[in-house]
Amino acid sequence: MGMSAGADQSELAAGASALSPPSATARFLGGPPLVGFLGNQFTVLRALTVVAILLAMAIALAPPPARRCPHQA
Secondary structure, eight states, X not given: OHHHHHHTSTTTHHHHHHHXXXXXXXXXXXXXXXHHHHHXXXXXXXHHHHHHHHHHHHHHHSOOOOOOOTTOO
8 A cells, every 4th residue: 555655646656666665574574573572571462452553543544545436447
């Protein structure tokens, strides 16, 4: 979604596309150890509750999808 959003603005497309893979790799490699650390320090349920809260915040802050005319390709 980040690459798609960056590509919507042609003047920012190259920079946004270049930053997407490193940030996705950082999240992929950093997220599970962070959840494991929280689970070790507290409980697994509390660690997953943090993940659920962050997910709910991301959904709440995300803009609504754009409506497209049904006749556009």
